[in-house]
Amino acid sequence: MEFLAKSARPETLKTATLVIAVGEGRKLGETATAVDNACSGAISALLKRGDLAGKLGQTLLAHNLAGLKAERVLLVGSGKDAELSDRQLRKLIGAAHAVLKGLGGGDAVLALQDLAVKGRDAYGKTRLIVETLADGDYQFDRFKSQKAEPRALKKLTLSCDKADLADVERAARHAQAIAAGMAFTKDLGNLPPNLCHPSYLAEEARGLAKAHKNLKVEVLDEKKLKELGAGAFLAVAQGSEQPPRMIVLNYQGGKKTDKPFVLVGKGITFDTGGISIKPAAGMDEMKYDMCGAASVFGTLKAVLELQLPINLVCLLACAENMPSGRATRPGDIVTSMSGQTVEILNTDAEGRLVLCDTLTYAERFKPQAVIDIATLTGACIVALGGNTSGLMGNDDELIQQLLAAGQSADDRAWQLPLFDEYQEQLDSPFADIANIGGPKAGTITAGCFLSRFAKKYHWAHLDIAGTAWISGGKEKGATGRPVPLLTQYLLDRSQA
Incomplete structure (x- = not known):
């Protein structure tokens, strides 16, 4: 329209x-x-x-x-x-x-x-x-x-009114770009998992790069991930026939000397839970476990349409979590890209494993700020329902900027604490860290896990498990959130 x-x-x-x-x-x-x-x-x-x-x-x-x-x-x-x-x-x-x-x-x-x-x-x-x-x-x-x-x-x-014409025109232009990004995010989320797998998302990234001269793409395959020491990322994918991919999209809209903003998206294209398998009822909706990556795609599309004067790096952590004879077992210990070892107590807490290595990879871009977006925990749905995304981070200014962007875009988030006491729930007798912290404060301990891999830059984490899609019935489908929030955050940084 x-x-x-x-x-x-x-x-x-x-x-x-x-x-x-x-x-x-x-x-x-x-x-x-x-x-x-x-x-x-x-x-x-x-x-x-x-x-x-x-x-x-x-x-x-x-x-x-x-x-x-x-x-x-x-x-x-x-x-x-x-x-x-x-x-x-x-x-x-x-x-x-x-x-x-x-x-x-x-x-x-x-x-x-x-x-x-x-x-x-x-x-x-x-x-x-x-x-x-x-x-x-x-x-x-x-x-x-x-x-x-x-x-x-x-x-x-x-x-x-004549006095408002310029503002209305600018608002319509911004809104159309955001809506296009949301539609792209919805399309990816609604695709069936037999088509939308990590390699498919890599091809989508290449297609975007072909259409835009100031966008470059690099796709890291299993061999490259192994060379990088991404043991946590690879552990998630090893039970699947679909190979994992870390997709790197680099948009240069600002000066060469400008530090980039980095968006990291969880892209689990289907999540059975692995050996810690999920109940069958509603498992079809686990195709939406890649909506973090999809929302990064959608935000990038909005940025490309508006040609915002910023530098932006998008990192998509894409894998499929399946049970098989090769799958990761509860009790396995893996070494992450950062060198920290992780005891995997539950293979259904896989999103944080692909994200932790991707957050480590983000260090090389010397970012202004890093925001990861993930359908990470069912506990976030219990805490905040389907209306509000969970927000945590290590920098108060970044948190306040994201809260303000969410309010302005009517795509709200709510801050949850990352107190040191919660970190203790992740203690492991056998490794540096366990991948779950027990039944209490599951959203927060997931954020605590990620925080261990994001100490070298300003970082925020958005848990969109409740907001990324609508469950059940005829209305089932991806929502396109939090594309409005993320795009507004970048609009605020660019003053466009």
Whole structure:
């Protein structure tokens, strides 16, 4: 869908559908009043009949109102609050989009400049509107014989005040790039694991590099990983027929002397749990265990579309965790790239094993900051549910930057502690560290494990086990998170 910004009186615009808001109690704002006056009070007359009360998300479609150039007017309820929350705005836009998708018109005008959203200016409000609309257009029917019918709506114009035009245009550009990144992340997450394996992700990386001159790719295979001493990474993959890959994507958008930001993504393309095998029920969803890597891909795609003036390195730790005669056993001890030895007490705690070696590899880039993203622990779902990502790290400034980015992008995270007391749960009588810390504080001890391999730079860890996908039923699928949070963090660093 194409998004445009336009400063013009909505009642004068020729369009298939004009969208305006109506407050609870049938209240019309300045923009809606101007539209009502242009059609000689036809909208007020409709409201007096009681067809629309203005409650949040209510809709009413009116056709052929004399005095307007719009073929239809879609009234959408904005509720009783003077200022909407982010969630309320998303509900309002979602309701309007649900109607627009079913109409025959090829374009629409959103005249919602009167809506006030708590803590958001024209830029912030537009970002949420466009991301919600673009994300709502997402479909994944690649493997269905019957494809979805093509939608008529192709262009959406955002009506705005002249003073806000530049901010609205910038917001629409940013939002479209983020939505494209989210769609890329969703596509990768939703692919079946028999197709989306480590080598497939490597080919996706090569494809991106071919399309962008300032992006270079290197793929480290088993031989190279062995040369590097990545014993923890290789231990995860040794039970699978699919070979592991560490994918290195290097984007140069800043000065050569600028230190890069590094994103590290967990890319377990299927996780059976290995010898510590998972229950069969719901195991199909373990194809989403690569959503950390997928979200790094999506963030990179957004950065490439915006050509942000930063240097960015993306490291994708890709492997498949399978049980076999060659698989790692509980009790095995492996040596990581850092030289630290790890006693593997549970082979289903494999994500931290591929990540620890990848975090060590990140040192060579002398980064400004390193952020790893992983569907790491079921404990994070217990703690925070499916709405908020878990956040830990070793640098308070970096943590605060990520929290602020999540708030700004409406893709929130919540900080969990990394107190030294939790580190003691990882003590092993036989190795430097155990790969699990017992049933208590599982998300935190996983973060503690990773922190042992991230001491040479500013580091943060995002546990997206609860936010990366929606489980079960017809709504099952990848969410594209935390692409908005990560892209906002990089936007904030680049001042683009």
